[in-house]
Amino acid sequence: MSYPGNSYLVIIFGPTGVGKTDVALKLAQSLPAEIVNIDVGQFYTPFSIGTAKPDWKNEPVTHHLFDIINTPEDFTVSEYRKKFLEVVKEIWKRHHLPIVVGGSAYYVHSLLFPPRAGTFDSSKDFDSSDDVSMLWEKLNNIDPKRAQQINKNDLYRIKRALEIWHTTGKKPSEFEPFYDPPSPYTLICLTRDRDDLYERINNRTEQMIKAGWIDEVKSLKSTPWESFLKSKKLIGYLELLEHLDGKMDLNETISIIQQETRNYAKRQIIFWRRLEKQLKNEKLSNLTRIDTINLTSCDLDLYIKQLSEQLKTKMMLS
Numbered sequence: 679m680s681y682p683g684n685s686y687l688v689i690i691f692g693p694t695g696v697g698k699t700d701v702a703l704k705l706a707q708s709l710p711a712e713i714v715n716i717d718v719g720q721f722y723t724p725f726s727i728g729t730a731k732p733d734w735k736n737e738p739v740t741h742h743l744f745d746i747i748n749t750p751e752d753f754t755v756s757e758y759r760k761k762f763l764e765v766v767k768e769i770w771k772r773h774h775l776p777i778v779v780g781g782s783a784y785y786v787h788s789l790l791f792p793p794r795a796g797t798f799d800s801s802k803d804f805d806s807s808d809d810v811s812m813l814w815e816k817l818n819n820i821d822p823k824r825a826q827q828i829n830k831n832d833l834y835r836i837k838r839a840l841e842i843w844h845t846t847g848k849k850p851s852e853f854e855p856f857y858d859p860p861s862p863y864t865l866i867c868l869t870r871d872r873d874d875l876y877e878r879i880n881n882r883t884e885q886m887i888k889a890g891w892i893d894e895v896k897s898l899k900s901t902p903w904e905s906f907l908k909s910k911k912l913i914g915y916l917e918l919l920e921h922l923d924g925k926m927d928l929n930e931t932i933s934i935i936q937q938e939t940r941n942y943a944k945r946q947i948i949f950w951r952r953l954e955k956q957l958k959n960e961k962l963s964n965l966t967r968i969d970t971i972n973l974t975s976c977d978l979d980l981y982i983k984q985l986s987e988q989l990k991t992k993m994m995l996s
Contacts, residue, residue: 685770685861686965686993689716689778691786691950692868693943695879697973699732701868702779704978706739708986710774714765715743716758716789717780719912723748724903727891728914730882742769750906752834755788762789763860775993783949784835790865790957791855810836821849829945831911857957862965864989865957867950871974876940883914883936887928896922913938965992 688711690702706713715721719729723745734741742765747753766776780786810833817839818825828835839850870878895918898904907915914935921931950970957968967988971981 684773684993685766686989687766687776687778687789687859687861687863688989689786689789689863689865690780690868691783691866691946692781693875693946694730694781694939695882695943696868696870696875697878698779698781698868699730701973701978701982702777703732703737703739705982705985706777708982709989711777712740712742712769712772712774713737714762714769714776714778715741715780716762716778716782716785718753718782718785718910720744720780721747721753721758724894724898725912725915727886727889727894728912728918730886750902755785756793758785759788759792766860775989781946783946783953787949787953788855790857790859790863790953792858793853793855813837813840816840817843817850821851823851824849827851833909833911857960859966862963862992864967864969864985864992866969866971867954869947869970869972871972874974875943879939879943880936883932883939886914887932892918892922895919913942 688705690698690705692698702713705711713734715734717729719725720731721743722729725731731744732741734744743758743761746761762778769776778786778789810831813833813836814825814828814830817828817836820843821839824839828839842848842850842853869875891914895915898907898915899919899922904919907919917926917931917935917938920926921928926934954968954970
C-alpha cells in the first residue's frame, strides 16, 4: 500500500453530543490544519440547528464539506469518498493536516474500508408496498450475515444490499470492502461517562429547541425536503414534523428526541467497538495510531498539546 508524500489524516469520531466539534477546533488551532466534515446531516444546507452544524464560515480554521448539497438527494459513501479525496489532496498540497470530524459511522468506515466498485440497479423497487421491516426480513433470508450488520430501520442500506443481490445474484456480504486507507492516520474516538453524555444530549436538545429548531423544520414542511426527511430518518426532524402536525405536544416531542438521540449514541459506541476490533486484524502502518479518549476524566488541554507535537512529527515522517 503506497501513500502520497507528506500525507496524514486525523479522524475524530464519537457519539453524538460528546463534543467532537470543540475538540477538533481546539486541535486544529494548534496545528497547520483544516477541518473536513463527515457528518451526513451537515452536508445539507437546510439542516443546521438539528444537526448541530458549526458556524463554519466564521471559524478561524478553514472548513470543508459543509453545506455542499442544496437539493433533497442522497449522497452515497462512494460519492462522499471521491469528494473527500479531492479535498484532502488539496489540503496536503498546502502542507496542512486534514482533521476529519463527524459521527456518521458508515462514512467513517468507508475512509478505511472503501466500498467495492460495482454497478447496481438503484431504480429497483422491491415492492414499494413493503415496509422497511419486511425488506429487512427479505435481506435476512437472502444474506443473514449482511442483514445483521444493518440497522432494521436503515432503509437506504437495506435496499442497497437487495440491489446487489438482484443485480449480481451474489450475497451482499461477498462485496465487503477491504482495508485501504488513503494515508496513515490517527483515529480518535471521544467518549464520556454515560451519565455525563446523556445529560449533555438532554441539555443540547432543549438548547436546539430554544435556538429555533422548530422554525427550521417548519420552513421545510410542504416542500420536497419533507419527504426526504422522512426517508432519511434524521433524529428530531421526524418528531418535530409530527409535533407540527399536532400529533404530539412539545414536552413529549422533546422527551422522544432525547431518547432517540441517546439510543443513537449507543449505536455509535457499538460501531466503534466493532471498528476497533476489525482494525486489530489489519496490518496497520507504524505511523497509524488509535486512541479512545474519555472527556469526562481526561485533561484535554494536555492531551491536545501532546497530540499536536506527535502529529507534527508524523507529518514530517509520512
